[in-house]
Amino acid sequence: MAAIGAMPEIGGFRQKSRRSFVTLILTVLTSSQSILIVWSKRAGKYEYSVTTANFLVEALKCALSLVTLLRIWRKDGVTDDNRLSTTWDEVKVYPIPAALYLVKNLLQYYIFAYVDAPGYQILKNLNIISTGILYQIILKRKLTEIQWAAFILLCAGxxxxxxxxxxxxxxxxxxxxxxxxxxxxxxxxxxxxxxEAIIKKRPSRNINVQNFWLYVFGMIFNAFAIMTQDFDAVMNDGFFHGYSLITVLMILNHALSGIAVSMVMKYADNIVKVYSTSVAMLLTAVVSVFLFGFHLSLAFFLGSIVVSVAIYLHSTSKARR
Amino acid sequence: MAAIGAMPEIGGFRQKSRRSFVTLILTVLTSSQSILIVWSKRAGKYEYSVTTANFLVEALKCALSLVTLLRIWRKDGVTDDNRLSTTWDEVKVYPIPAALYLVKNLLQYYIFAYVDAPGYQILKNLNIISTGILYQIILKRKLTEIQWAAFILLCAGxxxxxxxxxxxxxxxxxxxxxxxxxxxxxxxxxxxxxxEAIIKKRPSRNINVQNFWLYVFGMIFNAFAIMTQDFDAVMNDGFFHGYSLITVLMILNHALSGIAVSMVMKYADNIVKVYSTSVAMLLTAVVSVFLFGFHLSLAFFLGSIVVSVAIYLHSTSKARR
Known part of the structure; x- marks a missing residue:
């Protein structure tokens, strides 16, 4: 992935194939993510504190961005686009996504007073619609009517x-x-x-620098979350209490898919991201049949058909633009 | 409906509004049909023999076509297009649909050895796909890719x-x-x-004459069904045993919706018919909430959203032709 970020832009084909590549990577990583979660639950090892794992994910992403940047500097030298130093004007917006995610994660603890876990899984699909609406409003890019129809189908499917x-x-x-x-x-x-708005505002800025700053604030906000939610557990049992091989794999996977999300934001958009994670959800279910002996329901087949038609509609509609 | 059949064709608008009108009537009749069935089951009166009711439906449709024809003859005189007498070449294909329905109804008795009733309801949605495929092959009219996507969605929804x-x-x-x-x-x-192929083959031929001949063969084939399936019951308990007010209403409704189906075939097509009966299915469920205190499931909401998008896609795709 690091290499992709540094790849020079040569014409529409490379751009398109890079776009497809990061989308594919995101899909694979997201679905293996869910499989790791199921696996870790099956193994009965879910005893670590989630906030410390989230913090490590941000730290790992930060480190990976830095390593990639070091290689780029050695190869291309330090330029205006890939230097790490930044201005107040550039950096001031970077804490906002991390802060929003923090508030969302805090709310997550309270919603279970009103909705059970399977219900919450269902309600999370509202994300698809909210992403579509905010994509139009904030990024001021229009989805065609067919693309909206496809997006509603994606959510329903x-x-x-x-x-x-x-x-x-x-x-x-x-x-x-x-x-x-x-x-x-x-x-x-x-x-x-x-x-996406932050990343796309400076198209020539190296994605690894943009990621670095995003993840620095991610670390800060997650440190805050550790202190408010798991301070006692970390103090008594240690930072890494309850960690296992699966926990490490999950952190690795989360870090890589986090970087893949950034790449998709840079080279594609939030709409592609939503399609990618939706397909990942379906893939996870199919793979789980083989790995864990899960059964696929008729509802799953029907939902998959609807999602497939949504993807078809979205792609033909784009081709006609 | 009789008046519609006799309405002269004046421009596209009248044709389009007639098309919409017969479609609307079919939708309303089909959904009230299902409500009558639920009502009759609730009342615990489903003791009549279905074959005699089917025969009466055909006979009533035949009679209604004749009455309409009498009014047309009195108004416009007997012409080549509205005369009842026919040629071997015209009439020879009319028994085919009735024969096909008879075979299908006979098979219905045997499928329950392999599939339970709710499963059969689910499998019946394969009709949507088979209609789409045969519509293309037999009527040689092409559905666009978007229309096919919509049709698959209709089935899944x-x-x-x-x-x-x-x-x-x-x-x-x-x-x-x-x-x-x-x-x-x-x-x-x-x-x-x-x-549809039979009715559309002679566009200027009066629909009531076409219906009359279709229904004559319907009567003949249903008489055959009475003899093979309910001969003893009819002989012992009489033709009208177990009939109630609801039975009579159901026969009336079936006859009228049968005529509405013919009208839709003449002025629209099988695709419109499938959409119309699908919407009727959804309407029935909504009305049943108020009439019988049924509950709507989340699956019903999701299916309705998918069907709505399918209708939207089908109609926009048509507008662009």
Whole structure:
């Protein structure tokens, strides 16, 4: 991935193939992410504190960006586009996505007072719609009518694929649960779209520098989260209490897919990101059949068909632009 | 409806509004049909023999066509287009749809050895796909790629809307069950498309004459069904045994919606018919909430969204032709 960030832009084909490549990487990493989560739960080892793992993910991403930058500096020398030093004007917006994610993660603790876990999985699909709306408003780029139809289908298809006998409970969720879910969808959509806006505002700026600053603030905000949520656990049992091989693999995977998300934001957009993670969700389910002996439901098949048609519609509509 | 059949063709607008009108009527009649069925089951009165009711439906449609024709003859006189007498060349294809429906209805008795009733409801949605395929092959009219995408969505959406906790059983249905379901879908799709081909082959021929001949053969084939399936019941308990007010209303409704189907075939096509009956299915569920206190599932909402997008895609795609 590091090499891709440094690849010079030669014509539309390279741009397009780079775009496809980072999207593919994101899809694979996201689906293996979910598989690792299932695996870690199955192994019964989910005893580490999530905030320390999140902090390490940010730190690892930061380190990877720096390593890549060192290689670029050695090869191309330090230029205006790849130097690490920054201006107040450039850096002032970087804490915003990290802050938004922090607020969203804090809200996550409270929503379970109103909605059960499968219901929350269902409501998370509202992210798709909020991303589409905020993408239009903030990035001022228009989705065509067909692309909107495709996006609504993507949301309906993903939700259908995740249906299970207890999903209907979500319809009985109290108003507070729905309001919180919508607020969280807006926060997460806003954070994603805002990150894209930051990255795309300076197209010639090296993505690894942009990532570095994003992740520095990610580390700061996650350190804050450790202190507010897991201070006692870390003090008593140590920072790495409960870590296992799977935990390490999950942190590695999260870091790589975080970088892949940034790449998709730079070379594609949030819409592509949403499609990519949706396909990853479906892939995860299929792979889980082989790995864990899960069963695929009829709802999963129907949802997959709807998602496939959504992808087809989105891609033909783009071709006609 | 009779008046519509006799309405002279004045420009595209009248044609389009007639098309919309017959489609609307079909939708309303189809959904009230299902509501009557639920009502009759609730009332616990489903004791009449279905074959006699089917025969009466054909007879009533035949009578209604004749009454309309009498009014047309009185107004416009007997012409080549509205005379009842026919040629061997015209009439020889009319028994085919009736024969296909008979075979399909006979198969229906056997499929339940392999598939349960909710599973059969799910498999019936294969009709949508078979109609689309046979529409292209037999009527040689091309659906655009977007229209095909919409049609696949219509099928997936209708199935999703009908999902219930026991729907997954259908995935475990034996191969014979699936083969029979596919054969039945092809028979029913073929019967529908073939009827359209017959009606559209002579565009200037009065629809009531075409209906009259279709229904005459419907009567003949249903008489055959009475004799093979309900001969003893009719002989012992009489033709009208078990009839109630609801039965009479159902026969009336079936007759009117049968005529509406013919009108849709004449002035629109099988694709419109499929959309119309799908919307009717959704309408029925919504109305049942108010009439019978049914609950709508999350799957129903998701399916309805997908069907709505399908309708939108189909209509915009048509507008661009």
């Amino acid at each position: 993903c939700t259908t694929a995740q249906l299970n006998p207890s999903s209907d409970h979500v319809l009985q969720a109290p108003l507070q649960g729905w309001v919180m879910a919508i607020v969280m969808a807006l926060l997460s959509g806003f954070a994603g779209v805002y990150t | 209708c199935t999703t809307a009908q999902l219930n906790p026991s729907s997954d059983h259908v995935l475990q249905a034996p191969l014979q069950g699936w083969v029979m379901a596919i054969v039945m879908a092809l028979l029913s799709g073929f019967a529908g498309v073939y009827t």
